[in-house]
Amino acid sequence: xxxxxxxxxxxxxxxxxxxxxxxxxxxxxxxxxxxxxxxxxxxxxxxxxxxxxxxxxxxxxxxxxxxxxxxxxxxxxxxxxxxxxxxxxxxxxxxxxxxxxxxxxxxxxxxxxxxxxxxxxxxxxxxxxxxxxxxxxxxxxxxxxxxxxxxxxxxxxxxxxxxxxxxxxxxxxxxxxxxxxxxxxxxxxxxxxxxxxxxxxxxxxxxxxxxxxxxxxxxxxxxxxxxxxxxxxxxxxxxxxxxxxxxxxxxxxxxx
Amino acid sequence: xxxxxxxxxxxxxxxxxxxxxxxxxxxxxxxxxxxxxxxxxxxxxxxxxxxxxxxxxxxxxxxxxxxxxxxxxxxxxxxxxxxxxxxxxxxxxxxxxxxxxxxxxxxxxxxxxxxxxxxxxxxxxxxxxxxxxxxxxxxxxxxxxx
Numbered sequence: 551x552x553x554x555x556x557x558x559x560x561x562x563x564x565x566x567x568x569x570x571x572x573x574x575x576x577x578x579x580x581x582x583x584x585x586x587x588x589x590x591x592x593x594x595x596x597x598x599x600x601x602x603x604x605x606x607x608x609x610x611x612x613x614x615x616x617x618x619x620x621x622x623x624x625x626x627x628x629x630x631x632x633x634x635x636x637x638x639x640x641x642x643x644x645x646x647x648x649x650x651x652x653x654x655x656x657x658x659x660x661x662x663x664x665x666x667x668x669x670x671x672x673x674x675x676x677x678x679x680x681x682x683x684x685x686x687x688x689x690x691x692x693x694x695x696x697x698x699x700x701x702x703x704x705x706x707x708x709x710x711x712x713x714x715x716x717x718x719x720x721x722x723x724x725x726x727x728x729x730x731x732x733x734x735x736x737x738x739x740x741x742x743x744x745x746x747x748x749x750x751x752x753x754x755x756x757x758x759x760x761x762x763x764x765x766x767x768x769x770x771x772x773x774x775x776x777x778x779x780x781x782x783x784x785x786x787x788x789x790x791x792x793x794x795x796x797x798x799x800x801x802x803x804x805x806x
Numbered sequence: 807x808x809x810x811x812x813x814x815x816x817x818x819x820x821x822x823x824x825x826x827x828x829x830x831x832x833x834x835x836x837x838x839x840x841x842x843x844x845x846x847x848x849x850x851x852x853x854x855x856x857x858x859x860x861x862x863x864x865x866x867x868x869x870x871x872x873x874x875x876x877x878x879x880x881x882x883x884x885x886x887x888x889x890x891x892x893x894x895x896x897x898x899x900x901x902x903x904x905x906x907x908x909x910x911x912x913x914x915x916x917x918x919x920x921x922x923x924x925x926x927x928x929x930x931x932x933x934x935x936x937x938x939x940x941x942x943x944x945x946x947x948x949x950x951x952x
Binding site for chain 1: 910911912913914915916917918919920921923924925926927928929930931
């Protein structure tokens, strides 16, 4: 399991020099990806379209420039580069990525969820039945007893705004509250290169943690009805006004 | 836990009515027209409703001009079993309001203390690494020193 996590990190981490992602960032070229890459790229491509370009794996450079870099300098640089559009920067053929610019990929919006799925898969291959893989913020449950999960209030972490039941599903939460600095945070709209401010927390429940994680981020940028044409999921999200919106089919209770 | 799922359609309808009311209240009175009724006529005086699917168009004037929403609901034995809402808002503002209305149920929530709830897990933003926390502390210290 640790070897699986290390493999993943060595491919996708933006924070280590020896990763594939760091190599790609140095020069445009064609790069072969490991066998786990297709579902991740496919999800990003679907979300890029569903959010009209707001959610992109190409926000790496912008995050770095805002100060979210490997040393956590947390000091925004004076100039910010525009986030390139997918078509101008990347082509993905199912196993190889061709970059047309020195692209700094950031798969932070769905990568951790995907790793949760991959770890759960390792456990399944080893005959482990009932499982909960919890990566803080993202988890997957498999078993006969549902999990009761509190939805943490983004403005007061000692409080919950509701409780949902999760069984044989994955759930991911996203909020900028723990990763904010200098009036900035880590959830960027690729169209502006700047943090979003309309939504302050999201929760998504889906069949895989890859999807749930990606959707939790997408809910910051896109209307749930738009995402529902492409994905099957339940959600809760909180606006900066304090108002909460949730799926009619949510399996749970909100404290209204 | 279960109650919310069971009452979903009724709640959705109430949320809808509130929103249409709120939008129309800030401008001209809303008007409704029956555009289609299938399966029977609605509402007798004693509160018994005829089963069927009803579609109603609500017109209202927002600061952005004339707007409308189509609401279709299905009644069975005096219970609402299905609700569909289609909005036709053209301005970004209307799209936003109607989107919120159509997408899901809107509510104002009150927080409850997590330690008083019986739950297996808490879902919130992921915990931050030590490095990040230290960096934020350093920025705060810098800001204080200036």
